[in-house]
């Protein structure tokens with residue numbers, strides 16, 4: 031009987047965590063209880079920043095992280111966080127098909143096996159007025175939390191402002207920031223209507239969480255247990271994508287119900303953001319080289 | 333190994349290590365090492381390094397040394413003395429006199445600092461020597477401070493509420509607002525108790541300051557101005573959007589440096605001393621945090637807190653009995669683990685049973701903070717006790733004894749909060765109604 | 767040897783204090799940037815967004831460095847908290863025996879901490895681990911500070927144990943006794 035501890039970054043109410051709970055239950059069921067996974071949600075075992083190394087070093091055999099957290103290690107991990115490269119579920123799925131093997135190979139080099147990945151709902155703008163053109167973003171302090179969001183802010187003409195996740199409500203209510211880009215899930219759970227009025231449904235990119243397993247620990251499992259894990263992972267992936275899409279509609283409804291002005295981006299804004307997306311894609315390609323080009327070409331050919 | 337056996341072994345080990353006089357950080361590390369070696373197959377050393385790195389590599393923690401430094405600067409200039417001189421005439425007629433400064437000072441400071449340890453250390457460094465000098469009862473001075481220091485978590489901003497809000501998908505803004513009234517209620521309970529105690533123990537209260545003439549009063553009162561200015565600058569920098577709560581601590585340092593230099597009593601030696609003393613105190617707290625983080629992850633791997641919490645869930649208690657059972661559970665756990673660890677380790681198991689019992693999750697967050705605050709002053713593992721041992725040189729059990737009445741008041745506050753949930757829920761509902 | 771060791775502790779404490787000062791300076795620069803932006807906006811020009819890149823991450827790293835580098839000097843100055851109730855009850859001779867046992871245990875733990883934080887540092891260095899924010903900081907740099915802090919702590923604990931076994935009074939005991947005398951005088 032094998033017992034695995036699984037650190038994950040998000041709370042129990044988040045659909046990613048719920049999907050992982052179902053994955054763990056499916057593994058237990060399929061292996062007749064021979065392999066059981068205890069999910070330690072909400073950073074309770076290891077913090078988000080430590081989970082990848084904890085799995086790599088074999089402290090926890092399996093874990094979940096946001097893929098783009100590793101973008102500073104290799105640009106390939108940042109491919110799902112390029113704004114407006116794949117701004118819908120359909121495109122995000124294509125991009126994932128085009129990039130999956132490269133990402134799996136990079137992880138394999140670290141002794142990690144990729145099991146599955148599930149996207150967050152698209153990243154959309156939270157602002158304090160109806161923004162129809164990036165002209166309105168000039169000089170607006172915009173929350174940046176990594177290199178990509180900082181660059182996005184700059185290209186929009188906004189002022190990138192570092193704000194940690196827990197500090198967002200205070201930063202908005204005191205005026206340190208007045209715009210951010212995040213998913214409707216995060217908007218709804220942080221009750222964004224308490225401090226910001228407009229939601230513009232750009233769905234700029236759909237960043238993914240992935241579940242990774244320590245290769246040694248995985249290879250040590252008997253053949254049929256490996257298969258059970260793989261099967262449960264495949265199921266979790268397709269279930270997770272469905273959950274994510276359902277979540278998008280559901281959480282936008284929550285924003286509307288609580289009085290936020292929800293709108294689609296205007297044609298002008300779409301065009302401007304598309305141009306910014308092209309710039310950021312080019313910049314990413316310059317960084318990611320031939321490998322990156324192969325991914326983007328494959329994606330665009332689909 | 334059965335959870336019961338393991339728990340007993342670990343408890344005995346913790347008491348034994350502490351009794352030998354092993355430094356607290358080391359003692360927690362040793363217990364964690366035993367837990368991991370006995371009950372898990374994970375390599376303890378690698379976990380130690382990973383976890384200590386992760387537990388200290390936290391931006392919000394940088395406010396701790398900054399506030400400590402601010403306190404050391406104020407302590408070394410004449411500012412804290414002037415502040416007490418200014419407050420003395422104001423509190424002359426109030427039963428309990430300057431003891432209330434501990435309560436009020438902590439409540440004010442808690443509005444800037446998210447941590448109880450920083451609150452206790454900073455206020456304590458300034459107030460305890462002044463109170464002692466003025467002949468106040470040491471036990472009561474330490475007790476009020478130990479109790480009031482815990483406001484750091486309840487009055488926003490609060491590290492625990494951020495952790496709870498992130499883990500349970502609650503709005504941190506609402507949790508913060510929900511903490512305000514309970515925080516003020518607790519402060520009122522402490523102040524009321526202090527006043528009653530003072531009336532009943534007149535022999536242990538100092539002689540009232542000789543009445544000043546009006547000019548003397550005014551002069552003393554003017555001495556308050558710099559400190560009030562500093563408080564306004566720190567809080568104001570947050571509300572003006574110029575600094576995050578973490579960054580505001582540095583405004584405190586800079587402000588204190590300016591005021592101290594202006595006072596003329598603060599030279600280069602005092603500057604160096606203030607910095608080095610803050611460095612050491614911050615390190616003292618960080619070392620215990622590191623040990624506590626290692627113990628927390630060990631507990632996560634062994635699953636002891638989870639299964640204990642799960643056991644409560646299986647009993648099928650009615651809501652009030654469940655709350656009572658949780659209070660006892662948290663008080664016991666709080667003796668041995670630090671508060672944030674308890675929330676992190678058990679919330680995943682406890683929240684579903686709380687929701688099943690129909691208990692409001694915002695209310696439960698405030699309830700959790702109240703019971704976790706108690707853990708700050710229960711021996712042997714209580715951060716306020718460690719901080720106060722370091723400030724006063726008295727041992728933690730002695731300090732815990734002085735803090736006991738305030739512990740009882742926190743239990744009372746929890747009972748009031750349970751009987752009248754509106755204490756927590758009214759303000760967020762009113763303020764957030766759209 | 768004595769001078770070398772005392773110098774080592776002093777440098778360690780100095781570096782720790784320097785890290786804290788750096789935090790204060792960087793945060794002050796960040797706030798000044800925001801104030802500057804407000805002023806520019808007030809004069810009708812665009813804000814420039816002056817900010818310290820990756821301040822939150824760098825602040826965290828500096829806090830780790832400050833916390834660990836000060837471990838040894840903090841121990842020497844008896845600023846780390848411990849429970850001395852049993853030692854006080856045992857009398858001078860008993861306390862020395864207890865302290866020896868305690869320091870032996872502390873030595874094991876400090877060496878454990880130093881060893882494993884060094885392994886972590888080597889792992890990060892070999893692996894090329896970098897931080898996640900705007901500025902990709904190689905993690906081995908702050909982890910080297912952490913490792914150094916625990917190594918100096920281990921040295922300090924052994925130093926105290928050797929002093930005690932040679933019949934001397936360890937620094938932390940002398941500090942504690944001095945403090946007891948002071949607080950005894952006040953009462």
Ligand code: NA
Nearest residue numbers: 442445484489
């Ligand atoms: Na607070």
Ligand code: NA
Nearest residue numbers: 666707710713
């Ligand atoms: Na406690």
